[in-house]
Amino acid sequence: YKMPEKTEELLEGDWLHSGDAGYIDENEHLVVIDRVSDVMHNSNNEMFSPMFLENKLKFSPYIKEAVIFGDKRDFVSTLINIDPIVVGKWAEDRGISFTTYMDLSNNPEVAELLKEAVADINERAEKDHFRIKRFAVLYKLLDMDDGELTKTGKIRRKFVMEKYKDLYEALYDESVSQKKVEAFFQYQDGQTTTVEAEMLFYTMEGIA
Numbered sequence: 001y002k003m004p005e006k007t008e009e010l011l012e013g014d015w016l017h018s019g020d021a022g023y024i025d026e027n028e029h030l031v032v033i034d035r036v037s038d039v040m041h042n043s044n045n046e047m048f049s050p051m052f053l054e055n056k057l058k059f060s061p062y063i064k065e066a067v068i069f070g071d072k073r074d075f076v077s078t079l080i081n082i083d084p085i086v087v088g089k090w091a092e093d094r095g096i097s098f099t100t101y102m103d104l105s106n107n108p109e110v111a112e113l114l115k116e117a118v119a120d121i122n123e124r125a126e127k128d129h130f131r132i133k134r135f136a137v138l139y140k141l142l143d144m145d146d147g148e149l150t151k152t153g154k155i156r157r158k159f160v161m162e163k164y165k166d167l168y169e170a171l172y173d174e175s176v177s178q179k180k181v182e183a184f185f186q187y188q189d190g191q192t193t194t195v196e197a198e199m200l201f202y203t204m205e206g207i208a
Contacts, residue, residue, distance in 0.1 A: 041072065042073060042129055048129060051068075052130075053068045057078065057118070062087050063117060064084070065141070073172060075131075075132075076130065077132065077133060078134075079135070081138055081142055082101075084141070090113070102139045105138065115202060131204075133203060133207040134171045134174070136171060136202065137200070142155070167179070167199065170201055177202075178201065
């Protein structure tokens with residue numbers, strides 16, 4: 001409104017540049033998935049929306065947060081935060097012992113639960129290149145105080161990728177199934193501690 005230069009950017013003849021990204025489905029309907037500025041392209045220059053896939057993952061009651069990667073890569077991968085309350089109750093009901101979030105995040109039975117969630121998303125993926133091939137469960141919850149989330153709870157993707165660069169690289173090394181990491185924690189009183197943790201990496205079957 002009252003910004004003619006911006007209006008000129010949006011309008012080209014009879015066309016309106018909305019800034020949205022999407023695709024035409026099998027019924028020839030336009031499906032909008034994200035803003036153009038937020039989409040990624042894999043190594044084959046095929047477009048996908050990380051937020052679109054993250055939201056699909058979070059439909060699972062067991063997944064609290066997810067960070068999708070895959071820009072200029074051969075496949076899509078993700079770091080997952082489990083929901084400690086829901087997964088904790090699930091584990092207790094099955095007699096699975098744990099004391100911390102880290103214990104839960106590293107539990108093979110919890111991993112099988114997540115594999116089912118990821119497999120369900122892959123099975124219903126609108127495009128083959130939307131499918132998630134590799135994932136790992138982060139040993140801590142993403143936190144605003146640690147700079148991983150914005151004040152409104154949105155993922156700071158580039159920050160997360162840089163902070164957990166070794167995990168990001170491990171997601172794209174299919175020979176890696178486990179990796180020891182130095183887990184850094186900062187408490188509300190400002191004190192910090194570092195704990196050695198072992199993270200497990202999982203590859204979904206049938207994904208090229």
